[in-house]
Amino acid sequence: MTQTLLAIGLSRALTGTALFALAGAAFAQTPGTAVAAAGAPEARELDAVVVQGEIVYRNRTEAVAPTLSYDLEYFQRFEPLTVGDMLKRVPSVTFVSDVLEYDGARLRGLDSAYTQILINGKKVPGAGDDRSFFVDRIPAELVERIEIVRSPSANRSGDAVAGALNIVLRDAYEFDGGYLRLGGLRFDDGEVKGTAGAVIGGAVGEGRLLGGINIQGRYNPKIKRSDRFEEPGGDFTDAENQTDTRDGTDYSANLSYTRDIGSGRLSLSGLYVRTDRTETEHSLEYNDATRNDRAHLLSDNDQVVDIDQNNLALSGSYRFDMLGGQTTVDLGYSRFEDERTDTEEETGFDDDDSPPAFDEREGTRILSDQIDSERTLTVSHRRELGAVRMEFGVDATAKDRKTTLRTSEVDTDEEGAPLPPYADFERSRSTIEERRVDPYLMFSGKRGAIDWEAGLRYETTEVDVRNDEERASNDYATLLPSAHLRWNLSERDRLTLSLARTVRRPNFNYILPLTLEEEYGDNDFVGNPQLDPETAWGLDLGFERRLGRHGIVGVNLFYRDVEDLIEISNTGDPSATARDDYEDELEEFLDDHPGATPATPGYPQFDPNSFVYTASNVGDGYVYGIEFDISTPLTALGLPNTGVFANYSWLDSQVEDDLGERRFNNQSRYVYNVGFIHDIADYGVAFGASYRRQGDVRSRVLAEEVTTRYGADLEVFLEKRFGDNFSLRLTGSNLLDAKKQESFNKFDTLADQLDRDYDEYERESEQAGPVYQLIARYRF
Numbered sequence: 001m002t003q004t005l006l007a008i009g010l011s012r013a014l015t016g017t018a019l020f021a022l023a024g025a026a027f028a029q030t031p032g033t034a035v036a037a038a039g040a041p042e043a044r045e046l047d048a049v050v051v052q053g054e055i056v057y058r059n060r061t062e063a064v065a066p067t068l069s070y071d072l073e074y075f076q077r078f079e080p081l082t083v084g085d086m087l088k089r090v091p092s093v094t095f096v097s098d099v100l101e102y103d104g105a106r107l108r109g110l111d112s113a114y115t116q117i118l119i120n121g122k123k124v125p126g127a128g129d130d131r132s133f134f135v136d137r138i139p140a141e142l143v144e145r146i147e148i149v150r151s152p153s154a155n156r157s158g159d160a161v162a163g164a165l166n167i168v169l170r171d172a173y174e175f176d177g178g179y180l181r182l183g184g185l186r187f188d189d190g191e192v193k194g195t196a197g198a199v200i201g202g203a204v205g206e207g208r209l210l211g212g213i214n215i216q217g218r219y220n221p222k223i224k225r226s227d228r229f230e231e232p233g234g235d236f237t238d239a240e241n242q243t244d245t246r247d248g249t250d251y252s253a254n255l256s257y258t259r260d261i262g263s264g265r266l267s268l269s270g271l272y273v274r275t276d277r278t279e280t281e282h283s284l285e286y287n288d289a290t291r292n293d294r295a296h297l298l299s300d301n302d303q304v305v306d307i308d309q310n311n312l313a314l315s316g317s318y319r320f321d322m323l324g325g326q327t328t329v330d331l332g333y334s335r336f337e338d339e340r341t342d343t344e345e346e347t348g349f350d351d352d353d354s355p356p357a358f359d360e361r362e363g364t365r366i367l368s369d370q371i372d373s374e375r376t377l378t379v380s381h382r383r384e385l386g387a388v389r390m391e392f393g394v395d396a397t398a399k400d401r402k403t404t405l406r407t408s409e410v411d412t413d414e415e416g417a418p419l420p421p422y423a424d425f426e427r428s429r430s431t432i433e434e435r436r437v438d439p440y441l442m443f444s445g446k447r448g449a450i451d452w453e454a455g456l457r458y459e460t461t462e463v464d465v466r467n468d469e470e471r472a473s474n475d476y477a478t479l480l481p482s483a484h485l486r487w488n489l490s491e492r493d494r495l496t497l498s499l500a501r502t503v504r505r506p507n508f509n510y511i512l513p514l515t516l517e518e519e520y521g522d523n524d525f526v527g528n529p530q531l532d533p534e535t536a537w538g539l540d541l542g543f544e545r546r547l548g549r550h551g552i553v554g555v556n557l558f559y560r561d562v563e564d565l566i567e568i569s570n571t572g573d574p575s576a577t578a579r580d581d582y583e584d585e586l587e588e589f590l591d592d593h594p595g596a597t598p599a600t601p602g603y604p605q606f607d608p609n610s611f612v613y614t615a616s617n618v619g620d621g622y623v624y625g626i627e628f629d630i631s632t633p634l635t636a637l638g639l640p641n642t643g644v645f646a647n648y649s650w651l652d653s654q655v656e657d658d659l660g661e662r663r664f665n666n667q668s669r670y671v672y673n674v675g676f677i678h679d680i681a682d683y684g685v686a687f688g689a690s691y692r693r694q695g696d697v698r699s700r701v702l703a704e705e706v707t708t709r710y711g712a713d714l715e716v717f718l719e720k721r722f723g724d725n726f727s728l729r730l731t732g733s734n735l736l737d738a739k740k741q742e743s744f745n746k747f748d749t750l751a752d753q754l755d756r757d758y759d760e761y762e763r764e765s766e767q768a769g770p771v772y773q774l775i776a777r778y779r780f
Helices: 002-015 072-076 083-087 576-592 750-755
Strands: 067-071 115-119 143-149 163-169 175-186 192-204 207-229 236-261 264-286 297-322 325-350 357-385 388-412 426-447 450-467 471-487 493-504 515-520 523-526 534-547 551-563 566-574 611-617 621-634 639-657 660-662 670-680 685-694 697-701 704-710 713-722 726-733 739-746 760-767 771-779
Touching (some): 072 083, 083 143, 175 207, 236 297, 515 611, 523 576
Parallel strands (some): 115 163
Antiparallel strands (some): 067 143, 143 163, 175 192, 175 771, 297 325, 450 471, 493 534, 551 621, 713 726, 726 771
């Protein structure tokens, strides 16, 4: 009967029909986590995240694949709001975001598309066209631990060129008890936002149940300034002053149920996160760098983006004894909904007059609706073969991504008159369907002081894309071997070596056969549905040493050889701008030379300098670096109640484009974190500080080159504990008023870019002030 049910479930997954039959379920246990023996499971209490009696350091994992693990308690003293706030403290994670925004995590400094985001070992859909998931959408309160998986095993998806970040949520098996969290945040402009949460878990009947809710006010006020010139060191053209405020609320709820049934364990849980957010920008553009008055005003621009996002994840897992081994069945459903209303209205003034006179007022409203859903089924079996463990299985995924855009443009040339209503909308739709079936086989074992693991994963993908005008399909398959070795040199020292092949699938916007005019300066872009994925061979070599009872220090060298890089390439077809320019030139010539023919001297020849570009698999690249981390109490110095934390990553890469060699776009050269915590146990007081800095990043694409510099981030906290059940924490973040500075070199065409013939040079700065939190926690 069991085998029949498994066959039916697998068949449904492959046809893309409903996989899910376990209502109210969500993320299952992380792959590779052993199931406890039948009987009432033991759970640890939740007091560690409420009233911490000791400093918590990085965990030492027993996984053979190189993995760093950090419990929530490692981060909790600084009261992180989101997973993004947590990840900014761990090795090799960078962000290329606005100040105080930690959304698209970038392992090894590579684009977030190279980093796989997992929740309880499972992939989740996100809004990014590059397949990325914004980690700041997950509240920190839901998290049990964060794992950095530097090199993947065969029983996990291979979409992890830079590595994987596994967000392990609390479940009913792990925790017992309950607590309340209540507090507020005060921002630089005086705005105050509240935060509240509650978690409770315990035995219910023959199983265990855990539930949690969280409400988090989100707010980020920033000030921006842009100065534009004809070229670097050239004449000034205009300046822009801007205020940019992100204001919203995140709501989340999670539920987990675990019960032992027979020889196995059933795990059901659910996660829901809702984001209501409004982004408001107001910009004033002037023709003078120092005078901000009406006599020098060029434009007055307002942009408001209303964002409504919903994340839902449901799954169920049952692991049981079967045929002398252990079989696991995982069913899952994930859905991400993103609705946006983007309204931009601008009043323009004619600079030919002095002072600039009213020219026109225009507005654009874009309504976007995106739904990304995934249905998954995993069937796996593991068994002992003497001294070797064998595991095999298959992962099936059915993904559907639907996007609808509606655009309306209005204008008026009457000063003081309101804009006409947004009524006539141009509509465009696109759909991407992706079907994957990924079988795998892996072996692991131990011989003396050496633990090892080796496996093969074969990932097959079928893709269908559709828009209003075209339909296309593609399929590809990739063999992904992996091997890991851990040599336990002593009880304190270990050496790890990993070799694995990984993959990065194409961005969604690259495979849609849509033509976007003037996407890169004067150049157009058209999608390429026949894109194949990038692949990479990766090597990791690490050393780790335990320091005393709690401390740990580690160093890791890594190398990635990336093949079939996806880069922008020239189709050779002239752009719409080039055709229009030629038609204008030809019309002007014929007006001056009636009856002229191509044989007429001076007759215009069509010699375009801007083209239609597309995405292609061209060239190779490589990435390498060194990662160091340490977390330890200062017991050797007579300070057992003082813990220090530090990590430093030096990162580099090389890729070649039409302009020569460069690093991978937006890769920081370095990132580091240092911090300490001191606990005064006799008084129930603790305090600490954390300092973070990441290096400059550079991006070079067709018609634009960007350099971004980030200021340092300093955080401090002060904690007072009252008995065993209550704590109060005051945290200050961004105490150095971090600034982001960017310079933009803009060109019209590739030829102009090579000749350094600028269209515009821009310098932009963005700054935000400090944020203070006061959080109370009560355990019951």
